[in-house]
Amino acid sequence: MRATARRVWGLMYRHLALYRRSWPRLLELAYWPTLQMCIWGLTSTYIASRLPVGGQVAAGVLLGGVLLWEIALRSQMGVAISFLEEIWSRNLGHVFVSPLRPRELVAALIAMSAIRMAVGVLPAVLLAWVLYAFNLFALGPVLILFAINLMAMGWWVSLAVVSMILRHGAGAEALAWSVLFALTPLSAVFYPVSVLPVALRPIAWALPASHVFEGMRAVLNTGVIQWDQLAIASLLNLAWLLVASWLFAWQFRVARERGALLSIGE
Template structure:
């Protein structure tokens, strides 16, 4: 009996030691701590706004067939645009190849263009089949939007690119402990991007945040086209202008952290 108690006690100490190790790992990584509360909070906020809007606008969806399908498909362009940049970068980190790339003549700008090109390819491969399948399954074609769809697509994927660059910069700064940002950061913007409801549903202070994002202008423009049959050039202009400003900012942040990482040898240190 005594030997059994000693065995159980020793096992419990080893379990406690491992739990303590993982707790220190969690405590030392603010992205991991943020992620714990992140998903429930974002889901609650977004579905709360959807419920609030639908409660007072129950006939909204019926006014424009396919509006929710279009919103989902366009949101996926933004998500995959950002993820395409982040994942291509992370694949270099995971394979410990980042340092090898930059002993070659490859320049940071050329690498960024390659990341964006792969993001475009990934996005087209992911969204085109879904858009085509919606035609026979739901009788709705997002391609009926015509040329405005190209403008919506371009603005959303460019937004995905500068978001991806900012995430890459943060991973260069904080290491692989921040890699979860590649998946969670985009959904932080979902409630204020007005994907499934108009910006007017949001509280006043959140409306100001929404209008500072290209995505809110794109989705407002999409609904105006589907409900009213008009092209809101003002929204497209705001989206393009904001994207240009944020892209310049993202490029500056990326180059700054890239140069810092290279100067301290962090490109070869892919751990956390």
Template sequence: MPPNDALAPHAFARPAAGFSARRVGAMVLRYWYLLRGSWPRILELAYWPTMQMVLWGYINQFMASSSAWVAQGAGVLVSAVLLWDVLFRGQLGVSISFLEEMWSRNLGHLFVSPLRPGEWLVSMMAMSLIRTVLGVVPAALLAIPFFGYSVFDLGLPLGLFFANLILLGWSLALVIIALILRYGMGAEGLAWIVVFMLAPVSAVYYPVSVLPGWLQQVAWILPSSHVFEGMRAVLFGGAMRWDHLAWAVGLNVVYMAVAVGIFLYAFRQARVRGALLQTGE
């Protein structure tokens, strides 16, 4: 048998000389088939421009008629940005912990151990909480010298807002994980785009009343809308809206129960199909 060195020149075919439009076309066709076969990737292409247009359109509409109202509430936009990041990082913290197992093809190894799905979920949520605190607290502290505003002045309501937003983030993450288990890694982009689908109807930077009537009905079934309306009530009126908090807690309980059920169903189906071993980067 010839030594390895003798095989080296023949290990890979040499590129043909010159530029070939056919080879370029073949590769473009390959990438097109990959894109066409993954609806989450197609959705992502149109998602960001559309979402930015809708979100900033409503912000512009609100600021044009209510800039003086915003000026009366010190730090309202800073508080909104920081609390929105709690929702985003809460969701992403769970999703990334899951994706790291998928990228390393370690999911099958985890579940030949005594680890139970419920224990795994709790560990990902704990890691999400750590990631969120590490990400948001430094930004909140920097807002004090930069803008002369401390989100911690919200007091007890801040903790209640934080808890409700991170719970909603976890619910979204469980649904995203279920979709990835069902559709494979082509759906991993959902981890970055799903939460922003809620931004226009969560009334982060403007009241729910700015939205069209039919969209207001959608906003009121989201815990995030109640949280941000409650935040503005504290900043502008100095009073906690306990009705908004009650709605946020009740909706979160329902959404978390539904999300856990969807996740467990998708996990069982993935185990039956052998997807825990086959799905990877």
């Protein structure tokens, strides 16, 4: 157990040392969440000023959606980009011939993702409070459950992305940035699932984020916590995490069969 923890820490240390030496990388973590929050904050302010009734709630729903969705986005990118860092530095060969188990690699990437997410999203959350008087923490302790579910969704999506990178090499690295953006319209971030065309609703309901955002809107609109939505989101995350873990294990084995672990960045 101690050796496992040390190996996980070893890989985390490698990434933390990288951030310590590169302030542009640190700045980049907070750049997009803060920019997104500023743009949507101004949009929310405009909407609130045009709506005589319910404007503040609508603005809060928009800003809450932006900030919570950033948790999923940054969690997903945190895992995928940390893995890509190993490819870009041509270090994977060394990592995979060390006693580091694949599950320990995933644990280290997830831990790094949580750190990256906190460093990236917290400044935006605090700025939203300062600039737009929107306090995300006013959602109460349930915010923690929303955040955990969104992080978990980011992680299983990124495991699927890493699997695709193992399968298709660096050519699939664009997925690291784009895949969750593609899911945004179906994740009910800014509007309820009922707004979507009927044919797309089953897909939306299969995504944990839709249940989280329905729950968030319920809290902001009525103050009621919809525990059933949280339970469904958690179960969906568990199911998707199992699928993504199987996909990762399968593609890792295929990469070992094809000899892709040494040539993956080429």
